[in-house]
Amino acid sequence: MKLLEERILKDGQVRPGHILKVDSFLNHQMDISFIDEIGKEFKRLFSDRPINKILTIEASGIGIACITALHFNNIPVVFAKKTKSLNLDGEQYTARVHSYTKGISYDVILSRRFLGPDDHVLIIDDFLANGCAAEGLIEIIGAAGAHLEGIGIVIEKGFQDGGKRLREKGINLHSLAIVDSMTDESLVFRKEPDV
Amino acid sequence: MKLLEERILKDGQVRPGHILKVDSFLNHQMDISFIDEIGKEFKRLFSDRPINKILTIEASGIGIACITALHFNNIPVVFAKKTKSLNLDGEQYTARVHSYTKGISYDVILSRRFLGPDDHVLIIDDFLANGCAAEGLIEIIGAAGAHLEGIGIVIEKGFQDGGKRLREKGINLHSLAIVDSMTDESLVFRKEPDV
Numbered sequence: 001m002k003l004l005e006e007r008i009l010k011d012g013q014v015r016p017g018h019i020l021k022v023d024s025f026l027n028h029q030m031d032i033s034f035i036d037e038i039g040k041e042f043k044r045l046f047s048d049r050p051i052n053k054i055l056t057i058e059a060s061g062i063g064i065a066c067i068t069a070l071h072f073n074n075i076p077v078v079f080a081k082k083t084k085s086l087n088l089d090g091e092q093y094t095a096r097v098h099s100y101t102k103g104i105s106y107d108v109i110l111s112r113r114f115l116g117p118d119d120h121v122l123i124i125d126d127f128l129a130n131g132c133a134a135e136g137l138i139e140i141i142g143a144a145g146a147h148l149e150g151i152g153i154v155i156e157k158g159f160q161d162g163g164k165r166l167r168e169k170g171i172n173l174h175s176l177a178i179v180d181s182m183t184d185e186s187l188v189f190r191k192e193p194d195v
Numbered sequence: 196m197k198l199l200e201e202r203i204l205k206d207g208q209v210r211p212g213h214i215l216k217v218d219s220f221l222n223h224q225m226d227i228s229f230i231d232e233i234g235k236e237f238k239r240l241f242s243d244r245p246i247n248k249i250l251t252i253e254a255s256g257i258g259i260a261c262i263t264a265l266h267f268n269n270i271p272v273v274f275a276k277k278t279k280s281l282n283l284d285g286e287q288y289t290a291r292v293h294s295y296t297k298g299i300s301y302d303v304i305l306s307r308r309f310l311g312p313d314d315h316v317l318i319i320d321d322f323l324a325n326g327c328a329a330e331g332l333i334e335i336i337g338a339a340g341a342h343l344e345g346i347g348i349v350i351e352k353g354f355q356d357g358g359k360r361l362r363e364k365g366i367n368l369h370s371l372a373i374v375d376s377m378t379d380e381s382l383v384f385r386k387e388p389d390v
Contacts, residue, residue, distance in 0.1 A: 023306065024308065024309070028273065028274065028305075028309065029272070029273045029306075030264075030271060030273070032264040032265060032270065033269040035261070036269065058253065058254035059254040059257060059274070059276070062254060062257040062261075063257045063258055063261035063272065063274075066225060066257075066261050066262055067261055069227040070262070070265075074227040074228040076224055076225060076226060077225040077258065078223065078225070079223065079225070079254070081223070081254070111218065111223055113224075114223065114224040
């Protein structure tokens with residue numbers, strides 16, 4: 001997505017530890033017009049699939065998922081939670097996920113009431129790196145007997161292996177921008193990832 | 196908001212510890228058409244204010260804030276984060292918040308780059324109970340020299356004192372539904388909170 005690559009070049013910042021900060025428009029401050037364009041693009045990319053639910057994970061995926069849902073005729077969004085909350089039932093799906101960015105492992109939980117065999121699911125998230133969060137959500141979709149129709153990612157770190165592993169499994173993954181390498185001086189995007 | 200009260204009566208569940216579960220449509224699974232109506236109502240209630248930014252707190256406020264922003268001509272959303280993330284700068288505003296629901300205290304942080312004296316802020320959140328999260332956000336707005344134009348809450352627990360305290364301070368608070376009492380058998384709403 002050209003608009004996204006241009007925005008990353010303009011406003012993204014590379015930090016030590018392979019961190020790409022895009023918090024001025026994507027995951028701390030959110031440029032709503034821009035995210036609306038992202039939602040429109042996800043709709044274009046997955047329009048051939050019978051998607052009836054969007055699944056994401058708190059926190060930064062939620063806003064993107066909600067605005068994307070508006071482009072899919074207002075289908076429901078479900079977000080998995082990262083820790084056991086006193087507000088949740090015991091009746092939940094659980095998957096263990098490791099975050100390399102934060103250096104911690106956590107449980108991803110989702111109430112069983114909100115995912116089942118009738119659901120055709122699009123996973124939406126802001127970043128894909130090692131793919132651990134996505135794999136946790138896929139595990140939950142499997143446990144629910146739901147159908148994974150695709151994964152829509154805003155920014156994929158192509159130099160980490162999550163995207164490669166998911167594509168090798170035959171998963172219908174679209175990343176709007178794939179960063180193949182990054183340094184303080186340059187960012188290299190993979191060409192036309194969505195064609 | 197009649198539509199919201201009806202939905203709470205239909206789908207809300209009262210649990211021990213004054214917990215009102217509305218996770219089937221508001222803060223775990225999200226009914227996007229319904230949240231779009233909520234956003235439209237917030238726009239109606241705050242249309243007289245020069246709001247140019249929406250502030251919320253992760254996680255369940257984010258989706259509501261993003262969809263509400265679409266009704267305010269796509270103004271930016273900023274969400275405060277609940278723990279220190281390795282992805283954040285040292286340059287941030289911080290406030291200490293206690294969550295009675297979860298029985299823990301946490302720091303709320305917001306990058307200084309995303310809030311300043313030019314910002315006229317609407318705080319959006321799903322719940323108001325003791326008001327601690329809202330007060331943390333107000334503290335951050337004060338530290339930034341920004342202007343608080345109002346607070347929009349989906350569900351206020353009127354039997355806890357957060358709303359009372361904020362109104363006594365003269366804050367422009369609108370809650371779309373105020374639950375004055377709740378038991379397994381009945382929910383009592385405060386009448387016409389927004390008139």
